Amino acid sequence: MNGKAKKWDFDTYDSIDRYDYIMRNVKRLRYDDTLAAVARKAMIKKTDVVLDIGTGNGNLAELLLQNGCKVIGLDPSTKMIELAAPKLAQFDGRFNIDVCENPFLAIPYPNNSFDTVVSTFSIHHLPGHDKQLAITEMKRVLKNPGGLIVIGDVIFKDNEDKARALAQYHDMEDEYQPTLDTFPFMFENAGFAVEIEQVADTVYIVSASLI
Ligand SMILES: C[S@@+](CC[C@H](N)C(=O)[O-])C[C@H]1O[C@@H](n2cnc3c(N)ncnc32)[C@H](O)[C@@H]1O
Structure with missing residues (x-):
């Protein structure tokens, strides 16, 4: 890595127009x-009022909006947001999406703004300690008590499990995927009660509520 952070730039990703197709065809992601x-x-x-961080193509936001709530989406990639626009037009007035350089670490909203913060397949873009900072920042914008964070991503049991998966799945990138031996404790350190649900071999949901 030469001391340089790994960075996936979705704005220069050649296959961005096929993003949904690609995600759905990587079966292990379910x-x-x-x-x-x-x-x-x-x-x-x-x-x-729900905040979706790394909202990108808008698929999660679309599911949430079907429940009648309001969703704010944040993402650093203009091209990903362009994929979301046609899907979300039908929810006009209940959805807002902003390009934001650092949506986990500098959320451009005041304290206590959201009932829930959600994110899918995005937190693995943050290096280790930034994840703890992101939890502090998400907590700041959540209503307290009662606020909830729900994150779904590729999460490994530990670094050995990560090494095994990288060797097994040749299409898997070595990014900053969280591990179960540290990530849930970051939420507990910040005062959340945590639940974990496994969706696939290397995909988990972490739900953290402010009690
Ligand atoms: C794999 S896509 C997931 C998109 C969508 N949430 C989904 O589930 O399909 C990752 C998204 O995270 C965004 N992203 C990249 N770096 C990020 C960062 N540091 N903070 C928040 N989002 C980031 C990308 O622009 C992209 O839209």
Whole structure:
């Protein structure tokens, strides 16, 4: 890595127009099941205001909006957001999506703005310690008590499990995927009660509630 952070730039990704197709065809991700599990765990009510970080193509936001809530999406990639626009037009007035350089670490909203923060397949873009900072930042914008964070992503049991998966799945990138031996404890350190649900071999949902 030469001391340089790994960075996946979706704006220069050649196959971005095929993003949905690619995600759905990487069967080990169980992409639609993961999004559905995050939406279920988020227990959305019509009156809820939800923040979707790394909202990208808008597929999770679309599922949430079907429950009648309001969704704010943040993503650093203009091209990913362009994929979301046609899917979300039908929810005009209940959805807003902003390009934001650092949506986990500098959320451009005041304290106590959201009932729920959700994110799918995005937190693995953050290096280790940034994840703890992101949890502090997500907590800042959540209503307290009662606020909920639900994150679905590729998560490994530990670094050995990660090495095994990288050797087994040749299409898997070595990014900053969280591990179960540290990630849930970051939420507990920040005062959340945590639940874990496994969706696939290397895909988990972490739900963290402010009690
Ligand atoms: C694999 S896509 C997931 C998109 C969508 N949430 C889904 O489930 O299909 C990752 C998304 O994270 C965004 N992203 C990249 N770096 C990020 C960062 N540091 N913070 C938040 N989002 C980031 C990308 O632009 C992209 O839209």
